[in-house]
Amino acid sequence: MTKNNLLRGIPWRFGPNWPGKRCEAKTRKGTPCQRPAKLPVGRCRLHGGASTGPRTKDGLKRLVESKIKHGRFTKLERSKAKARAEQGRIIRRELKELETWFIDNGHLKKNWRKDLDVFFQKTSLR
Numbered sequence: 831m832t833k834n835n836l837l838r839g840i841p842w843r844f845g846p847n848w849p850g851k852r853c854e855a856k857t858r859k860g861t862p863c864q865r866p867a868k869l870p871v872g873r874c875r876l877h878g879g880a881s882t883g884p885r886t887k888d889g890l891k892r893l894v895e896s897k898i899k900h901g902r903f904t905k906l907e908r909s910k911a912k913a914r915a916e917q918g919r920i921i922r923r924e925l926k927e928l929e930t931w932f933i934d935n936g937h938l939k940k941n942w943r944k945d946l947d948v949f950f951q952k953t954s955l956r
């Protein structure tokens with residue numbers, strides 16, 4: 831099969847006089863690695879090292895998108911939720927002011943909520 835294919839394995843066939851760039855890593859023995867450097871960081875495929883992270887804006891975008899499951903906790907969605915919560919607080923504050931005004935001016939009894947509950951229990955309109 832490979833008997834006549836002389837080009838096969840050329841990247842790995844190198845001796846002490848091999849002219850190419852060698853891996854700059856140190857082996858566990860303490861000697862320099864002798865394999866050819868193929869990666870842009872000047873290391874062989876065994877000593878490639880850790881990822882240096884995304885290099886382009888497009889790559890970073892793809893990385894971010896791969897980490898998002900449903901998008902409910904993105905900055906935009908969080909700010910929208912905060913705005914909705916603030917709107918609810920404003921509305922409840924206004925309702926409270928209206929309630930105190932109605933009670934102060936005699937349009938509602940002080941325990942009108944309790945009376946309303948009793949009314950609903952009697953009529954079973956709930």
Ligand SMILES: [Zn+2]
Binds near residue numbers: 855874
């Ligand atoms: Zn190496």
